[in-house]
């Protein structure tokens with residue numbers, strides 16, 4: 172079996188008395204989509220924040236490419252190629268859609284200190300941004316300011332920015348949220364192909380999407396992984412049905 | 422609000438007015454007005470410096486007078502050593518005073534940049550109100566240091582008996598000195614304009630709008646802000662250097678918190694983050710001071726009223742009122 176790119180073991184985090192992440196073991200292998208599901212407040216977003224380095228873990232290890240990265244901060248981890256998308260779109264509001272993706276392409280180059288060359292004539296950045304926007308179907312909206320984009324368009328822009336980062340792994344926090352039927356269907360098709368570019372740790376409430384896409388599914392309840400398996404295994408898992416799918420499928 | 426004029430055209434017009442006014446005054450034999458315009462130009466430059474931190478980066482520094490003063494003192498101290506022919510230091514190597522503006526400016530920019538690096542490195546670990554307070558505290562520290570440092574005049578300040586020299590110009594003539602200051606301002610504005618549209622400008626504006634996002638993309642907001650703060654301090658320090666030569670005098674008042682506040686007022690009056698915001702603001706300020714300062718001691722009351730009006734009714738300041746909101750591609 173191929174070595175996992177990302178490997179969490181015994182990862183724990185508490186907010187005061189609340190154990191938001193409770194000894195979580197989880198890995199992500201090349202080419203796969205590993206879905207993380209669980210009820211509201213289960214600690215899914217917190218787990219992504221721990222992996223991305225936005226939150227510091229209390230205990231446990233995070234290995235990326237076989238290397239321990241717990242001591243690296245968010246910025247260093249992003250530079251290694253861990254790219255996350257946000258559950259609530261987090262964009263640069265006064266920039267255009269293209270400007271946001273260009274900035275991601277600039278960030279991938281770790282480039283800050285350019286003082287003269289105008290980004291509006293920076294063909295490399297522009298071409299890369301347009302390609303990423305095109306892949307998510309936003310190229311027609313490239314010049315529109317973020318603050319004037321629709322909710323769904325902002326969600327797609329999040330994905331385009333992640334693409335421009337050309338990451339080693341994607342950490343996606345509910346990318347379908349608020350996309351609507353048609354938008355979700357398109358994005359499912361897109362993510363399905365994207366996994367070959369880089370594996371995806373996918374948090375998603377949309378069960379259709381999860382069952383269609385995921386190679387493996389982990390179920391998180393109150394900070395603990397209570398079940399893990401293929402789509403079929405999870406669908407028929409008794410604990411999952413009561414703890415989670417029960418309330419949802421009813 | 423309809424856009425009567427593009428900001429770009431407005432800027433060119435403003436630049437021409439600032440040049441034309443003093444030229445007219447010169448030929449009308451009103452040297453005092455030329456000097457007044459020089460004062461506005463230099464204060465504008467100080468505001469341009471702060472605008473890089475405050476406008477582009479959202480760093481509300483309430484201590485920029487520190488850099489203004491440090492730049493001024495760099496000039497004052499070196500010039501005083503030139504006057505007395507006493508070297509500034511003799512070991513490990515000799516540093517003599519000078520009266521060459523180009524050298525003085527370079528030193529002023531380096532020293533104020535260094536001050537901004539130290540102050541920024543510490544202050545930028547905080548944000549919001551704490552950042553405002555800590556920058557103010559640092560400026561006050563430097564202010565009191567200058568007051569209690571007898572070697573260079575202490576509270577009384579330091580005189581520069583003859584305005585420093587610039588190759589090919591007679592800096593003692595008001596118009597020559599104005600044109601020099603004006604040229605510096607324009608060059609800095611052009612550089613800022615380029616910078617704003619370049620990668621650094623993008624990074625800085627992104628940090629202001631969404632710092633967390635920038636970090637998630639693997640760029641360090643701290644480094645970006647620190648670099649901006651240093652550049653900002655350097656520009657304000659350069660303005661301080663010119664101000665020292667304008668008055669042929671430096672004193673701790675250059676570093677007082679009043680001045681930090683005034684520099685901020687220029688930006689708010691003219692338009693935050695607008696290239697020519699501080700230019701308009703400083704000109705309005707100097708005109709206000711000149712027009713009402715002789716009539717009433719309470720001219721700052723009217724300034725306060727004008728500020729209030731801007732904050733309440735014209736968020737983008739003068740530039741925003743005339744040219745509409747900021748446009749990004």
Ligand SMILES: Nc1ncnc2c1ncn2[C@@H]1O[C@H](COP(=O)(O)OP(=O)(O)OP(=O)(O)O)[C@@H](O)[C@H]1O
Nearest residue numbers: 186189191209210211212213214215216217218258
């Ligand atoms: N910074 C914080 N301080 C204290 N409590 C927090 C913090 N962040 C999250 N929590 C709590 O931790 C729990 C898990 O939150 P988290 O956002 O990880 O859940 P989630 O599984 O992503 O939920 P959702 O499906 O609603 O997005 C929640 O009860 C939340 O209130």
Ligand SMILES: [Mg+2]
Nearest residue numbers: 215216217258
């Ligand atoms: Mg969440």
